[in-house]
Amino acid sequence: MDGIADMGGTEGWGPVRPPRAGEPVFEERWQGRAFALGFYSIRVAGWNVDAFRHATERLDRSAYLDDGYYGRWLNSAELVLTESAILAPGAIDARARNLRGEHAEEPPVPEPARPAYAPAAEGSLRTVDTPPAFAVGEQVRAKDMSPPGHTRLPRYARGHAGVVELIQPAAVLPDTNAHFVGENPQHVYSVRFDSRELWGAAAEPFAVTLDLFESYLEKIS
Amino acid sequence: MTGAGSEERLSPALRTEALEELLTERGLVDPDAVDRLITQYETNVGPLNGAKVVARAWTDPEYRRRLLDDGTAAIKELGFGGLQTECLVVVENTATTHNVVVCTLCSCYPWAVLGLPPSWYKDPAYRARMVREPRTVLAGMGLELADDVRITVRDSSSEVRWLVLPERPAGTEDMSEEQLVSLVTRDAMVGVAKVVAP
The missing domain is CATH 2.30.30.50 (SH3 type barrels.)
Structure with a gap:
């Protein structure tokens, strides 16, 4: 798809950020948690890394950009988990409101709808029987x-x-x-x-x- | 996703906490496993791994040959491999050839040897511009390359991951492998900097 994630050669992003010495892996605590939860959401939903990347590229502009790289992990996890009906739409926001003392009504837990999918092997590398169609130098x-x-x-x-x-x-x-x-x-x-x-x-x-x-x-x- | 319209925006920290609660209270995710994964990338898997690979290649010509021939197998010799590094290709920077790595479509990065990517690597400006004007981008990041240096940008569009073997700086001939490890930077192994002698 021709989405926001396909950034190569596009304009309008401003100057590059020079590297900073001593930058922590996770600047804020939630970023590490969002990374790990995103990682595990793939397994919980019964998805794969390609489907997760496709979830990321389907985020809207705000969800993709506003909270940076780990914001993308968080929002991708939400999309993965709602589309596989592990979580109901709006469940995260409702819980977040309750965590800060509001009395939001949380949606009921849906019936999971994991895809009919199982990998043929671990990882992404596979053996292919046909010879390559193109040669080095071609x-x-x-x-x-x-x-x-x-x-x-x-x-x-x-x-x-x-x-x-x-x-x-x-x-x-x-x-x-x-x-x-x-x-x-x-x-x-x-x-x-x-x-x-x-x-x-x-x-x-x-x-x-x-x-x-x-x-x-x-x-x- | 965050609420639309005029609703007040919920912070990612609060939404992350909510997500963790929702998954752990149903036993879908083990909070200890979350902690372990975070610790793994905060303390165990980072650019020090890559620095060990580079220092070995600088001091052992046979290892260097194996590394450039089959990066995946060569880093495995040092115990490195795993997530996001199923297939590693190592390319060498010299006085006249310069490789630099990007992922324009997301932020693919060789986790097993460099850890999780730094902020500048994930920044839209880097992802967008590195394939369009690398010489200008590198200069903006503090690396001025001579006009006769040939630049190759490696855009990580499949599961292949790229690692740059930086040029060993002059004046380090007497340094041991262990001493060299401390010179090698993450930025040089992505190709946005050179390694400098102490």
Whole structure:
């Protein structure tokens, strides 16, 4: 999907923040808790990491940005847990109000609706029987596609040509795994794109590599 | 998500506490497991792991070769691996080649060797601009690269994770592996800084 998470090359975010020495892992206590609860919510809901990332990219602008990275973890956990009916919509806010002394009515606990999903193995790496469709050094093009669901092909690379630099271990396809419709493991290629191909003749000279699934790529005829 | 409209916004701290209560009171999440995961990334798994990998590579040419050949296997030799680091590729920075790592789509990062990502790595400005004007972004972060240095940005779009093997600085020839470990910074292993001699 062409959501807020797909930030590569977009403008309007202001200057980068220089690194700060001695920055704590979690600046505030809740951030560590939100991270851990987000992590465990995947297991509680019976989801997978691709589905969790897709939940994050479906957050609205405020939920995605306002409380930073760990705010995203918290809000993604909420989305995962309400969509799998572990929690009712509004349950977290109602409990939060009660924690600060209000008398909010909490919604009843729903009947869980975990997806009919089980991974074929741990992690995301898989064995694929078919040989790779593309070779190291081969010119390929990232497809000009804009799927409504999850994908790991960023907008800025779509339609552009690059060269296969490395063939990486085959892995579960996030585009289908995120929607619980199959792992569809594929070969993964590190593809090198020239900056002028991506951003035009006036771009700084550099290259970008992306790790792209086989179905994201097409031969250049 | 936070309430819409004119409702007062609830703080993420309060909402996190509410979420934890809701899950623990039903036995869905063990609060001790939450504590353990936090402790794991606050104290055990951080950039010190990566620094040990780099110092070993600087002092052991055979290890360096294995690390660049198969990063996943080479870090396993030192006991590192696990979450968010199923497949690690290590790339070397030299006087003329510079690699820098980003994740434009979320904030993928090699947890097993660097821990959880620092704030600047997760910042939209870094994610958006590093693939568009890396030389300018790096200069803004304090790293000026000469014009003849070729920059490659590694955008972590799959489960492959990237680690930069920084250039060993001149003047460190007499330092031991242990002493070198303390020189290597997280920023250099992401590629937004160089390692400097003491």
